[in-house]
Amino acid sequence: MLEISDDEFVAVRDLIRDRFGIWYDDQKRFLLLSRLSTRLAKRGVETYRSYVQFLRYDPKREEEWNDLASVLSNNETYFFRERAQLKALAGSILDEFRARSSRLRLWSAACSSGEEPYSLAITLIETGKIADSMFSIRATDISPRALDLADKAFYRALSFRATEPAMIQRWFRSEGDGFVVDDRVKRLVSFGRLNLLDEPSVAAEGPFDAIFCRNVLIYFDKPTQKRVVESFAKALRPGGYLFLGHAESLFHLTDLYEPVVGPDSIVYRLRTAVPA
Ligand SMILES: C[S@@+](CC[C@H](N)C(=O)[O-])C[C@H]1O[C@@H](n2cnc3c(N)ncnc32)[C@H](O)[C@@H]1O
Numbered sequence: 291m292l293e294i295s296d297d298e299f300v301a302v303r304d305l306i307r308d309r310f311g312i313w314y315d316d317q318k319r320f321l322l323l324s325r326l327s328t329r330l331a332k333r334g335v336e337t338y339r340s341y342v343q344f345l346r347y348d349p350k351r352e353e354e355w356n357d358l359a360s361v362l363s364n365n366e367t368y369f370f371r372e373r374a375q376l377k378a379l380a381g382s383i384l385d386e387f388r389a390r391s392s393r394l395r396l397w398s399a400a401c402s403s404g405e406e407p408y409s410l411a412i413t414l415i416e417t418g419k420i421a422d423s424m425f426s427i428r429a430t431d432i433s434p435r436a437l438d439l440a441d442k443a444f445y446r447a448l449s450f451r452a453t454e455p456a457m458i459q460r461w462f463r464s465e466g467d468g469f470v471v472d473d474r475v476k477r478l479v480s481f482g483r484l485n486l487l488d489e490p491s492v493a494a495e496g497p498f499d500a501i502f503c504r505n506v507l508i509y510f511d512k513p514t515q516k517r518v519v520e521s522f523a524k525a526l527r528p529g530g531y532l533f534l535g536h537a538e539s540l541f542h543l544t545d546l547y548e549p550v551v552g553p554d555s556i557v558y559r560l561r562t563a564v565p566a
Contacts, residue, residue: 291327298338302326305345309355310432311487311514312362325361329354360435363509367402369409369445369453372504374554375533376413379500383531383557384419387499394425397498397525399486400506401429404440404479405449408471410502411478412461422478428495430484440481443471487514489521496525505535516543523547523560532558 294302303314303322314322326341333354335341345351345358370376387394394414398407407429414420431437446468450458462469484491486506501522507515522532523546532547534540540547540558547558 291323292330292336292338294323294338298342301342302338302345305342306358306362307511307514309487310359310362310485311510311518313509313511313514329358329361332357356434359432363433363506365402365433365436366505367405368449368451369405370413370457371406371409371452372536372555373452374552375504375557376409378552378555378557379410379533380413380417380419382552383500384414384417386529388420390499393423394420395498396425396427397495397501398427398429399484399501399503399522401431401440401481402433402436403445403449404429404436404443404471404481405445406502406504407440407479407481408443408475411475412457415475415478422474425478427479428498429479429481430495432483432485434483437481437483443476444468445471486518486521489517489524492518492521493524497527498525498530499527500531500533501526502533504533505538507534507538512543520544520546526560528560528562530560532560534558 299319299322306322307313326338330336330338330341333341333344335344345354348354396407396410398410401407407427410427414425415422429440431440444465445462450469458469461472461475463472484495486492486503503518503522507518510518519532519540526532531550532540539556540549546561548561550557550559
């Protein structure tokens, strides 16, 4: 693997943090280098010093940032992840939304290869409480590679590690060594590319009744986590919900939301008035 000096490591990781929020601390130095090494090889760049210059000034730098977005993050995901939260959505939260009578809009804000937004669509359909025409799911990510997989909607066994076989039978059709999402489910989800640090674009996506931003804040440093969850407040309807991953929390981060504790899950509701 190519040598990197301490200064070069700091320069490249800060550029990445500023662009995507993803934070590589000193312990993740090796991980970052192994992810970057393929990019340097592809670009024919021979030193990290030149690569940093490339990312800063090269006319093709935006192309490189696009490609980097697909290699820098962990895209680990699967259907019906953190099922207790999905149950909370299908239960009292959905009842609350239906009382408002407007069309329901959900956002899977770091959707990876699509398992999360498709799970949301299936969960809502299966409640039998809401017509397809009364809800839609927006799904975004920074990784072009992950979004490409999401759009293909073809999945193999690993994606179904928490899915009951009956559910697979109902909502997927078998194809080769995997399964494709049923068209009824696919129609409910629209995919797009969005960087969570792009605050005007985040606000413009709204308004949503609920935002799912699960298992991504853990890769950000604290100031970026705060910035992102506070920008979600501008994309949520009053009283809207924010769902985070089980290893993530708003504790000591912001008081714009109040925790709503359910059986086996915590979700956050946007406060209508911020406490003094
Ligand atoms: C571990 S996956 C989580 C997928 C899904 N939310 C789940 O919980 O199963 C994290 C995703 O966050 C995306 N991501 C990382 N930084 C991002 C950013 N700045 N803007 C948008 N998406 C980002 C990655 O590309 C990756 O697909």
